[in-house]
């Protein structure tokens with residue numbers, strides 16, 4: 001691995017740092033090389049849009065950054081911790097404590113209330129129930145859902161469900177928030193509302209966020225826009 005002092009510093013300081021990520025998949029008799037040495041650094045408090053055509057590798061990059069998949073080569077640093085050599089248990093711990101995920105579909109637990117859904121990751125992490133519920137209630141208030149806390153997901157609108165999912169994603173105060181089309185299944189007005197709530201939360205908590213989106217209007221409101229070109233991360237100048 002390239003270990004210039006600059007990179008060592010970046011790896012120590014930044015919420016997310018990807019260095020030389022490669023990933024290929026089996027395709028017919030050959031391999032499809034999706035990522036060919038992708039580099040990316042996210043700064044604290046920064047919201048970055050990842051905009052690229054379908055099939056360019058956005059989800060692959062997010063899965064690798066979120067420690068859901070391992071790259072073929074390269075290194076993922078979360079809050080300065082190199083994760084390549086970490087075993088599965090350590091990766092699960094880092095994922096649980098330091099990474100928040102928001103998906104296009106919320107994956108809330110249907111039999112639990114909004115409040116319990118947000119409390120769940122904190123309880124799994126070992127927080128006292130009272131403390132977890134208090135913090136969850138605060139986060140839901142932040143997402144303007146104080147009136148909806150006791151509702152189950154089926155009793156909430158799509159935009160409300162997604163705001164619960166966002167509150168849950170940041171419940172453990174992660175270093176980085178990763179989102180794959182977080183507003184993709186919402187109508188434009190609701191998408192903007194949910195996005196605004198998300199931005200407010202990211203700004204307030206100072207974490208870094210990386211969002212894959214096809215919504216150019218939302219992407220342009222983020223701090224930085226990046227794309228994937230031929231397996232590399234490229235900044236979109238604005």
Ligand SMILES: Nc1ncnc2c1ncn2[C@@H]1O[C@H](COP(=O)(O)OP(=O)(O)OP(=O)(O)O)[C@@H](O)[C@H]1O
Pocket residue numbers: 025026032034052053054055056057058059060061
């Ligand atoms: N597990 C896998 N096995 C084989 N091929 C895969 C696998 N995962 C992804 N691919 C292929 O890798 C390429 C990139 O996929 P990826 O899902 O990362 O793209 P994407 O940019 O997120 O696309 P979309 O915007 O359509 O979600 C695609 O050609 C896809 O078919």
